[in-house]
Amino acid sequence: MNTSRLGRWVSDHVVMFVALLVLIYMFLPIFFVVLMSFNDPTSRLNYEFQAFTLDNWTDPCSEAGMCASVVKSLQIGFLATVFATLLGTLVAFALVRHRFRGRAATSLLIFLPMATPEVVMGSSLLALFTSAGVAGSLGFWSILVAHIMFCLSFVVVTVKARLAGLDSRYEQAAMDLYANEWQTFWRVTFPLVFPGILAAALLAFSLSFDDFIVTNFNHGNTITFPMFVWGAAQRGIPPQVNVIGTVMFMIALALVLGSGLLQRRRAR
């Protein structure tokens, strides 16, 4: 009896302790990003904290080209999210709600981009653009095309999961109450699926905003934020990069915590 109680205490606390250590490991770099955003380095190639300053925060755009690259990433991220979410949601509806031939092939086509290393996807697109003779004009459009491509599968999977878990009796009830198909869709189905679509859109945006490898092959002269950081890393990292990293982190955290609170309030 005693040993089993001891065993349970140990298993409860040891597992939790290890879990907390792993969480600290996952959090360490974020802590450093915030810390280094207040750093006043003596040289760019120095990665240690040297002196405290607020200059990076009061004027982050003093680093030439950085803010322009952030704007470029926001634009591409926004457009890629809109297109990928739209196309992906349509595919998810077809997969869950419709019969058609070639279902296995379609599923495979959706799955493959998620299982392909980014370096292969990026280089394939470059090979295509080169053979099509447009390699000289790569830029905003080619990054957008690529981002829509790799975001699509993630949207399909996310929306599909939500749609498949939906109880179809809600829709039957609406139809029984003389709603036509259009009304049923917009008043019942769509609001129920919307959280899934929203989650898919947020996922698509973060994938697009953060993408480096695929973009690196197809960016032409267009500089997104990850491209800027990569370029800067060769010469030494400006501390302002960490300001952007910190702001991104806080916005995302606020969004997640906010949506959690909203859900809890709705559940009440």
Added chain:
Amino acid sequence: MSVAQLGGTVAPGGAGPGEQEVAQEKRRGRAGYLLLLPGILWLIVFFIVPTIQLAATALYDPNGSLDTGYAMTWSFSNYLDAMSQYSDQFIRSFLYAGIATVLCLLLGYPLAYAIAFKSGRWKNLMLVLVIAPFFTSFLVRTLAWKSILSDNGFIVETLKTLSLIPEDGRLLATPVAVVTGLTYNFLPFMVLPLYANLEKIDPRLVEAGKDLYANGVTAFRRITLPLSMPGVVAGTLLTFIPAAGDYINSELLGTPQQRMIGNVIDNLFLVQLDYPAAAASSVLLMVAIVLLVLFYVRRAGTEDLV
């Protein structure tokens, strides 16, 4: 077990009531194809066609150049050349990615287990913490490791004090740094599928095992662990595949001695402009990963992955 099955079927058993009815209710006709068309076309034009073009480029005449154009000579020797010339980087990619995946499993399993079974009211908070690394840029947080592992940083100092590394030893620019970065960057991809899987396990099964006089360890080994295998397989694949193709960690945290195959492909395509060799390396990476995935999934015997 085919790849098609990998991509097939929705979340198993997730449909709940009315699954049968929905299946019967599914509409035939053109609407389904119309909904599919734009998305599928996009994937065909910008994923399938490029992949075919990549395979074709890998067979171009290696003596051509971007300026003069490449002739299709069906040069299968490109593959052999790439394999022999870059075998070090290939082996290193799979080695680093393999070690990182094992580490992710060792770190991720206790974390996923704790969130699923031990976290109580802290569950949501812990899940947010797991995805928190995604909230900031991949490159920026990888660069943060440069600060953490820097020569005068607290980790290196501590290790020196404990005499675990020599006085002039360093972590940055070593395989340790690259593997640390890979492990860190892909850990959430291990934890999330593991958690999703563990959470679905009925705790009554474990209780039943204990009623039959299994102790905690036996109950875990014979009940929880086997039931969590689909999560382990999914997590391992989601970690290993991007890690094997990654070159950000080796570039930022390593030196040319830690270059992986991703660095080679990037360099051949964008710096040396040697398209046939670059494409051959890229195709080889993809084929190697597909073979590995198929072999692994077959061994693990797990069906629904997506």
